[in-house]
Amino acid sequence: MTQNGGLKSFSTNMSPPSKAIVYERHGSPDYVTRVVELPPVEVRENDVCVRMIAAPINPSDINQIEGVYPVRPSVPAIGGLEGVGEVYTVGPRVKSLSPGDWVIPSPLSSGTWQTYVVKEESAWHRIDKRCPIEYAATITVNPLTALRMLEDFVDLKPGDSVVQNGATSMVGQCIIQLARLRGIYSINIIRDRDGSDEAKEKLKALGADYVFSESQLNVKNFKSLLGNTPEPTLGFNCVGGNAASLVLKTLREGGTMVTYGAMSKKPITASTSSFIFKDISLRGFWLHKWMNLEKVKECRKMVDYLIGLARDGKLKYETELVPFEDFASAFDKALGKRGSHPKQVLRF
Amino acid sequence: MTQNGGLKSFSTNMSPPSKAIVYERHGSPDYVTRVVELPPVEVRENDVCVRMIAAPINPSDINQIEGVYPVRPSVPAIGGLEGVGEVYTVGPRVKSLSPGDWVIPSPLSSGTWQTYVVKEESAWHRIDKRCPIEYAATITVNPLTALRMLEDFVDLKPGDSVVQNGATSMVGQCIIQLARLRGIYSINIIRDRDGSDEAKEKLKALGADYVFSESQLNVKNFKSLLGNTPEPTLGFNCVGGNAASLVLKTLREGGTMVTYGAMSKKPITASTSSFIFKDISLRGFWLHKWMNLEKVKECRKMVDYLIGLARDGKLKYETELVPFEDFASAFDKALGKRGSHPKQVLRF
Structure with missing residues (x-):
């Protein structure tokens, strides 16, 4: 999976260096975000290192950066709450995931706007690779909200x-x-x-x-x-x-x-x-509140249902894949500065 | 119980003539209501004729007369939804009530602003005569609303x-x-x-x-x-x-x-x-909706609880007893025309 042989020179228990969209203070995303090169981090024995494939820009991401969301991350912080990636390396005690698997953070966890993400095995959920990446990257925040609201009230x-x-x-x-x-x-x-x-x-x-x-x-x-x-x-x-x-x-x-x-x-x-x-x-309804840790199993079951619908063409919505390097223009579109646009999805 | 021996000249299965506050069209109560003398009505075998003692003027009574309440009685109609009275005569098949009992309409039923009311036995609920009349007359609309709202949500x-x-x-x-x-x-x-x-x-x-x-x-x-x-x-x-x-x-x-x-x-x-x-x-919350016929038993049990509290001085609120003849001034006060006043209760 490495596109750059140089990465191999790192110890096998270290991630590759990562490029991340970081904000060091709260404010409008087009002003306060920039790409930062992050050094390799340790992949501990229960950790999984994931090479991100795609991650969307949701309104809640923007509000978090603006500092107007009830959950206000301490800065500096890496943006993004959902996305899809491919398992790159796994720690020696990881049993359920292998390199090449497609995974999403489930429940949602912050920091998906970067090229390599290291989190514990339990933070990741393997999904069906037949699902198109733009759906796999966006299946939780919006489709799951729709599903829960139809079921819960x-x-x-x-x-x-x-x-x-x-x-x-x-x-x-x-x-x-x-x-x-x-x-x-x-x-x-x-x-x-x-x-x-x-x-x-x-x-x-x-x-x-x-x-x-x-x-x-x-x-x-x-x-x-x-x-x-x-x-x-x-x-x-x-x-x-x-x-x-x-x-x-x-x-x-x-x-x-x-x-x-x-x-x-x-x-x-x-x-x-x-x-x-x-x-x-x-x-x-606030997905963030619903999706507390006690709901992990229920949440993943529903994600699988939605991934299956997207895979089979039974759940459709418009997205626009944007190369990671062009994130500034994706922000402009997500902020509505250039009229109405489909959901912006960063392609790593 | 008869204050007027002349009433006895009516057949025993007829009520005495009744004086009622009637509205023949919808509008402001001080304009559209008047006292009407109603002829005796038949007291059928399951009926109970009640001599009303007291009945309040509630905002919902006023709104019904104004025609702005969702339940819009057809006119002409007699005002009033709650009150207390004394059983005057009973039909031959009535088992649970006897002359001299104090009763309230339960669930609420319209037409309490009159001196004699005839309704089926099942429409009346006997209450403890040790409860002061101003509380007995007003126990359902407001106290029961308070109790239900504390319990139901x-x-x-x-x-x-x-x-x-x-x-x-x-x-x-x-x-x-x-x-x-x-x-x-x-x-x-x-x-x-x-x-x-x-x-x-x-x-x-x-x-x-x-x-x-x-x-x-x-x-x-x-x-x-x-x-x-x-x-x-x-x-x-x-x-x-x-x-x-x-x-x-x-x-x-x-x-x-x-x-x-x-x-x-x-x-x-x-x-x-x-x-x-x-x-x-x-x-x-709307008591009218809650108090459908299926809730009669539950409703009466709670009324008894509230009547007991009022009897024991554990539930207090201000009321002003006004002679029936002075109903016009009671309306003025209930409509807020003369500043703030306690709940107006007509005394028959």
Whole structure:
């Protein structure tokens, strides 16, 4: 696996030197991050050294660098929470993994934006190598959030429906497909913007039953738009503001809205009567909290399920592979500086 | 029991004529209500005719008359949902009730604002006559709401705490006392207004552990005000607006806020991060929904518990008994036209 014979001159219990995207203070990623060459580190007897293949730039990565995430790493820190890599070397007591295996950190652990990562065997989960790398690199943060939110709040049955805003987001795309696989209708809300017709067609191609722009639902008789589809018992909000209000008004009596994102940076406003008389519940979901160590087994089982769907072409979403060297332009795109772009995935 | 021998001239299976507060259209109670003399009605074999003793004017009564309540009676209708009365006559197949018993409609049923009410035996629940009439007349709508909200959302243990706004309301006063009886601390929020010091002392006399005006909590270091009291897991909101935000910010991670009223008529606004990272849940409570027929037994058991507390002086709240003839002034007070007044209870 070594591309550079020189690496062999290190002791076998040392990793190769690594290139990492590091931030030494909190701030906007395009200002505070830089590539640092890190010296070899020891691969102890239970450790596995992984050569990273690909790792995405997620909003939570950006927020961590900005220092506005509730989990604030001490600096200097290496960015990245998920990704996929190939086992490079293993410590002498490692049993379950061998060089050449594909692995992901599971549960998520920080520091995936580097060429070589050394962590204990227990931190890694081997995955099916038939899964395309852009999916393997991104299977946890967004698809697992979609899966958990469909499972954890309401007991959905085939024929039920869900409603969501921010439907073009990666979680949104996953919800559409995972709902469809369960026989659950999805009602999807997107922003009013140029190209929204194209966005609607894309979501419908993924299996969306209904896609509305916000203005289409901002009408009194919106229920007539939904035909015979049952009113949704569960809604997802990653936007806030008016887009959250639209999810709330679409929910049926006794329904639950789960908030997992804040794209508009606007709060959620709900009438008192929606709680008292419509019996609406508002909840929140944060994968980081769910994914505590007690959930490792459950988490990996679900990751395997999602990896299998991606491998078989049953779970699709757009990503853009960007060479590691071009990380600065990937940040610009991830920060929205160049308009709308697919999820940026660094290719090492 | 008859104050008027003339009533005896009616057949024994007819009620006496009744005076009722009736509204023939929806609108403000002081405009649309009037006293109507109703002719005798048949007391069928399973019916019980009750001479009403007292019945309160609750906000939900007013909203029903206004036509803004989700349950909109068809007009003309008799006002009132709760109250206490004395059994006057019973039909021949009635087994459980006898003339002279004190009864309340349980579950709640409409039409208590009249001098004689005829309903089936199963609609009435006999209560302990040692309970003062102003408590017997008001035990269901407000005290039962307080009790259910303490029981139904979070598994509270002695030493836990709850937070509420609108603490001077009747439900608020009941929450303070029912919490105290369970060894649960109460943190209470009231409006900034003239006389708030006096209101604080009154609530403390009922057992409130902390009473703050809104402005006292509108500070960054509000946690220091609570000493070693554990952060509340459960909060109650009957106000909305800023007062609801204060409940939310006082709650601990994973806490639940239950909305049961809308005194400010302002909506509830919450940040997305309070859902995602603080894991707050927002719920609602509506006694009307809870009190469906399946809950009759449970409901009556709890009413008996509350009646017992009131009888023993362990549950107190302010009421003002007003002669039935003066109902117009009672409406004015209940509508807040003459400043702040205790709960108005019509005395027949």
